Amino acid sequence: MKFLLPLSLSFLSLLSISATAQTPTPAAAQTSPKGTATAKFKTSAVCDMCKARIEKSLAYEKGVQSAVLDVPTQIVTVTYKTDKTTPAALRTAVQKTGYDADDLTADTRAYNRLPDCCKKTNAVH
Numbered sequence: 001m002k003f004l005l006p007l008s009l010s011f012l013s014l015l016s017i018s019a020t021a022q023t024p025t026p027a028a029a030q031t032s033p034k035g036t037a038t039a040k041f042k043t044s045a046v047c048d049m050c051k052a053r054i055e056k057s058l059a060y061e062k063g064v065q066s067a068v069l070d071v072p073t074q075i076v077t078v079t080y081k082t083d084k085t086t087p088a089a090l091r092t093a094v095q096k097t098g099y100d101a102d103d104l105t106a107d108t109r110a111y112n113r114l115p116d117c118c119k120k121t122n123a124v125h
């Protein structure tokens with residue numbers, strides 16, 4: 001009977017994963033419940049300082065509810081109010097912070113002000 005325990009445990013965790021996955025996000029969501037949507041785009045962030053810098057500047061953007069950057073993948077996930085801002089405006093905010101956003105290139109002056117460790121010529125670290 002012992003061998004059944006791990007099995008039923010993993011079955012339970014599978015169940016709870018699918019239960020939570022159902023609720024909020026149809027991946028490329030355009031209209032989630034309260035007029036919010038989620039945008040994801042690739043940045044040129046290379047370290048935790050970049051992460052903090054980008055998340056902070058996005059947090060100050062009008063209409064942004066949350067911004068989370070994943071350093072290993074360089075992808076920032078932004079939840080925003082659709083009546084206050086657009087993915088294009090969010091990408092521009094990232095550019096002005098000194099980072100690329102998808103195919104948009106970082107604002108040169110902001111980029112030049114970044115510390116050396118945050119230059120995009122560095123590997124993610």
Ligand SMILES: [Cu+2]
Nearest residue numbers: 047049050118
């Ligand atoms: Cu950095």
